[in-house]
Amino acid sequence: MSMASPVLHRLILLSVSLSVAIAAADASAVPVEYLYPTLNLTYIHSIDTDGVFLRSPSANFSAAIYNAAGAGQSSDDSQSRFFFSVLHTASRTPVWTATATGSTMFNSIVLSVAPTGLALYDPSAAKPDDPAWSTPRLREPVVALRLLDTGELALIDSRNTTLWSSFDRPTDTLLPGQPLLLGSPLTSSASDRDLSPGAYRLVLTPNDALLQWATNASTAFLTYWSMSSDPAALQDSNQAVAAMAVNSSGLYLFAANGRDTVYRLLFPSPPASKSESRILKLYPSGSLRAVALTAAATVSTIWAAPANDCDLPLPCPSLSLCTSDANGSTCTCPEAFSTYSNGGCEPADGSALPSIADTCAKQEATTRYNYVSLGAGIGYLSTKFAVADTSGDELPACRDLCSANCSCLGFFYKNTSGSCFLLHNRIGSVFRAGADVAVGFIKTLPLPQQQQRGSKGGAGRSTSRRAPAAAGSSCRRCCRRPPPRPTARASTRTCSSRACRPGSRTPTWTLRRTASSGRSAPAGSAPCSAASSPTGAPWR
Known part of the structure; x- marks a missing residue:
């Protein structure tokens, strides 16, 4: 054994050396x-x-x-x-x-x-x-x-x-020296592990460069960023855009002659070294980034658009509220919605969100939709870049326009201009915004008992009494659940109700039942009756 060990050791070394040489x-x-x-x-x-x-x-x-x-x-x-x-x-x-x-x-x-x-x-x-x-x-x-x-x-x-x-x-990347021409978009990959075409694209128009989200099988697109509206962009001429290019200093939109710039956007810092190369890449999240390539294995981000993650179409699940903070962003549900098992949001009253495949295939003239308000101060990307579907009409007309369209999942309405923005095919996440933005309403299917009652009404009408009014108007929706039955001791229950207090962002009615009176009432007010409910209608 003492003689065999050195021989075996040499064979192992030889094997390793051969493997390294072959590699x-x-x-x-x-x-x-x-x-x-x-x-x-x-x-x-x-x-x-x-x-x-x-x-x-x-x-x-x-x-x-x-x-x-x-x-x-x-x-x-x-x-x-x-x-x-x-x-x-x-x-x-x-x-x-x-x-x-x-x-x-x-x-x-x-x-x-x-x-x-x-x-x-x-x-x-x-x-x-x-x-x-x-x-x-x-x-x-x-x-x-x-x-x-x-x-x-x-x-x-x-x-x-x-x-x-x-x-x-090009696919999802623009390299230095590579022109991106009008009619040849960059398209994101589906994910980091699936390089098939995804849902986002960077496309040139004769006037601009746009980031867009495909909301329906790459046939309907929603714009969520434009180069011309970026605070860092500078306009050099009014010529038509023909191409885009990237280099170490920034992004450029060129005219047809290839020399004159229409817009330029300079990166916030110069290259760290001459060997650093900067490319433009559209990531699966929809974020457009300028990244630095070096001899190292790591890739660093130099610039990104949109600058705020909450301005992306889906930084959070559908209908979730994206809030920016010092550490990035957080996802919660709007107050009229609750979280369900897959992390998304659904109406807190238990009503269901319609499926386009079902509603467009099975829509009947008697279908009656309800609408849940997202509340004041909540915005959506469609109101930033999209042209309003209608203007100058009252809110009920906007609601009825959505109810009559099977691909409409909700709408945003702006009181000051009467602008109506329909949400088609798919809804992304929402974000915090100023109080003067349009107010959003999400289409829901009525609960079974409501649908049965509603079938006796006029055909083709939506259930207007459930549609919340815009912020600042009178209440159209209040606590729907029956008050608790009398018990031997006092009990309380709280129900959030959008716009029940004009001008209030988070109106809440608290029902208190006592054993002595056996009646329900808003806290600090008269008993809850038809006369004292926010809508003047009986409590349900």
């Missing part, structure tokens, strides 16, 4: 700048290099079959998701991804580099010869796939002419 050889074997057809690649072919199959000349960027689930996971992990991407090498940050239906790569999907271009195939698909994603038809045969130090991935022909470029088809 180094594999890393150095990754092609630099050019890759020549014809090749068929999967993650397994590049597993020793973490999916990388091509590097730029200075190795700043890499082309890879990228495991978005994170480094270190095995290729057969059920949570692994593979994409064809260009990465910033040090931080493994994706700066371009082949995104289309079926572009997610698993072990059985093949990336083809051919004279006809690039394509992703799934051998297990019903039609394995049909690509899940491909470059468009090219005018000349491809001679090489090229990756530059700028991060640009290109297909070139025999005359070194670019046939196709990733710079012309």
Whole structure:
């Protein structure tokens, strides 16, 4: 045994040395700048290099079959998701991804580099010869796939002419030297682990650059930030916007001549070093950020829009109230709402929020909707940038307009102008705002007993008595639950009621029943009766 131990020790050292040498050889074997057809690649072919199959000349960027689930996971992990991407090498940050239906790569999907271009195939698909994603038809045969130090991935022909470029088809990132053209938006990924297209986009218009949220299958968009309205933006001319660019100093909107700036937005600090590169990235949360790329693995944020997280569409669950504080933001429910199991908010009176799929498929002429007020001082992003659906009408007209539209989930109404903003398809979170903003009302389905009573009324009308009035008007809604029955001892119950006290943000009626009188009354007032209730109607 004493003779065998040194031999075994030498064998172990030799094995380790060989493993290190092989790993180094594999890393150095990754092609630099050019890759020549014809090749068929999967993650397994590049597993020793973490999916990388091509590097730029200075190795700043890499082309890879990228495991978005994170480094270190095995290729057969059920949570692994593979994409064809260009990465910033040090931080493994994706700066371009082949995104289309079926572009997610698993072990059985093949990336083809051919004279006809690039394509992703799934051998297990019903039609394995049909690509899940491909470059468009090219005018000349491809001679090489090229990756530059700028991060640009290109297909070139025999005359070194670019046939196709990733710079012309951006995904969620804008790199220095890459123009973002009118009609070619940046689109966020669905999540950090799913690089398929998400719900947010940065789009150029002839007058501005806008951040928008897709509220319905990418066909209806709600604006939540514009470059022209950012306090740091400066307007240099009135020319039409044709392109956007980013560099180390800031963001720029250019006119069609490529020289004149229409708007410029300077970053708050200069680069820390000459090697620092700044890119613009639209994150899955909808936040647009300028981030610094260096030789380090970390990525730091230089600038972000919107500046306040509560101005994003969904910093909190739907209908939750986002409040900014020193540590970021907190999420709570508005006072007329309560928290339910998945963290969102629902009406505190137990009524249900309508589903668009159900209401638009099954809407009947006798459907009668109720509305719950969000209360004064609560705003929503649609009132910042959207044009009002109607103006100059009274609140009931706005309410009826929403009730007649199956895709409407609520509305905001501004008393001073009579402006009506309908909330279609999906509602984000809300935020604290000034007292002069529009007041929001959320559509709800009546409780079963209310629906049964309401069916005797006129067809097609909403239940107006449940619709809360705007702040400052008379009360249209009060405590609906029956008062407690007489007991041997006094008992109290509190019920929040929006706008029951004109001008009050948090009106509350406290019902107190005593054993001696056997009656319910608002605290400090006469017994609760038809004459003394806030609406003049009997307590329910």
